[in-house]
Amino acid sequence: MNHPHDDDAKTETERSGPKILIAGAGGAGCCVASKISESERWNGKTVAIDTDGQELVSKSADKKILLDRTLIDDLEAENSPGKKSNEIRRKTNGLISGTDVLILTSGLGGNTGSKISPAVAHLGKKAGALVISIVTLPFERGGNKRKEIAEEGQRRLSKEADMVVLLSAGDVMERSSDLPIEEALDVMDEELASLVLTLVSLVEDFYQFDPGFESVNSIFGEMGLTRAGRAECDIETKGTEIAEKIIESPLLRTNLPHTGGALLQITSGSKITPEKVEKIVERISEEIGGNGQVIWETRIDKSLGDVLRAFLLAPDTRFGMMDLDIEVL
Ligand SMILES: Nc1nc2c(ncn2[C@@H]2O[C@H](COP(=O)(O)OP(=O)(O)OP(=O)(O)O)[C@@H](O)[C@H]2O)c(=O)[nH]1
Ligand SMILES: [Mg+2]
Incomplete structure (x- = not known):
């Protein structure tokens, strides 16, 4: 959906x-x-x-x-x-x-x-x-x-x-x-x-x-323990590259295949093409695997100019906090 x-x-x-x-x-x-x-x-x-x-x-x-x-x-x-x-x-x-x-x-x-x-x-x-x-x-x-x-x-x-x-x-x-x-x-x-x-x-x-x-x-009531990812790039960046940046976001701290789906928001200074959105969603869906769903939305924020920002929320179905490598010595 x-x-x-x-x-x-x-x-x-x-x-x-x-x-x-x-x-x-x-x-x-x-x-x-x-x-x-x-x-x-x-x-x-x-x-x-x-x-x-x-x-x-x-x-x-x-x-x-x-x-x-x-x-x-x-x-x-x-x-x-x-x-x-x-x-x-x-x-x-x-x-x-x-x-x-x-x-x-x-x-x-x-x-x-x-x-x-x-x-x-x-x-x-x-x-x-x-x-x-x-x-x-x-x-x-x-x-x-x-x-x-x-x-x-x-x-x-x-x-x-x-x-x-x-x-x-x-x-x-x-x-x-x-x-x-x-x-x-x-x-x-x-x-x-x-x-x-x-x-x-x-x-x-x-x-x-x-x-x-x-x-x-x-949607939000069933997320449970959730990871967030983000990416910021030029609006001209290719869809697959934007998706890679999101997937590699240090904030995520987990591999997307272990999540049960994702919520994606794409904000840009001007409208982005449906093809680009499709490419981003396609790549993230591929990463999540068969059962995961990417629910997405786009929004315009003119103050962003040529910048595109992506924000991803992904429920973490596998890892608990104990599995995180927290830097506490
Ligand atoms: N965003 C933010 N996080 C901080 C800051 N200082 C510490 N932290 C983080 O937040 C955690 C909790 O710190 P605090 O919020 O100061 O602690 P507290 O909840 O007030 O608890 P007590 O002061 O022990 O009663 C720390 O372990 C840090 O990881 C800060 O200035 N800003
Ligand atoms: Mg305090």
Whole structure:
């Protein structure tokens, strides 16, 4: 099933989409939520949740929620985040209710983001929202403790959220690895904010295609643990070459044949030919193999000029996080 879809003729007001809430939990999550809140690409609501008041003060968000650190120990002691998440619900003051899609971001490995995110995802599900979490795995030489916390966080998150987009922090930083750490982290926050907003645009586009929300729920609700890939090239690049770039994206961290299908978004400054789209989809489908399906859409963003950007989401049916070569020493 393909969903070819150009939205260049639509104005912002015509694009009345689902009610999306973007929440960041923990230091990294709040940095990303803050970048999104300041971005011209986003005019919806953001929430920043942390246990560190000083960190929170410097962030931009429509709502900032400061939680007591003891809550984290309580959440950890509980097998299900159900009971203690009531306290978070009280503090979010009904913000989550009425949300169609909750997008939750955090850096796994720290205490706050890894332990609060599953509880927030739980609240989102209880409120009837589609819950998509986009998280990074730790990159620093912080010992096995961070890895353990990240693994447990990912395990709990996978139970609560409909879809968990798993990225390696090191891979997100690939473009800024030569910069001083503060600058590199800032670039990483920008990159993550951009990935989250790309994900949002994908959800919105599928919603436009089917405002009844059923296909959005059925597509995104069944993704589970998901890898993301991306490619950027000149619009004149051949379709097969674009596909190769996507397949080789360091963000993917897995071979496409092991995925159960893919969602593909192609954004370009001007219209690309159906033949080119066909070539890209054909090559990716070939890589996925017989059972996989590539659901795709195209969009125009005139600010891109001669640039073409591709974004791929692929459910990871084979690998768990344990199989990833995470750089934690
Ligand atoms: N995007 C981004 N990720 C970061 C940053 N600093 C660290 N990280 C990553 O995010 C993970 C979690 O770090 P934090 O978000 O600071 O931790 P936290 O959730 O606030 O947890 P505690 O501070 O331990 O309570 C780290 O292990 C890193 O992999 C940052 O400035 N931006
Ligand atoms: Mg922190």
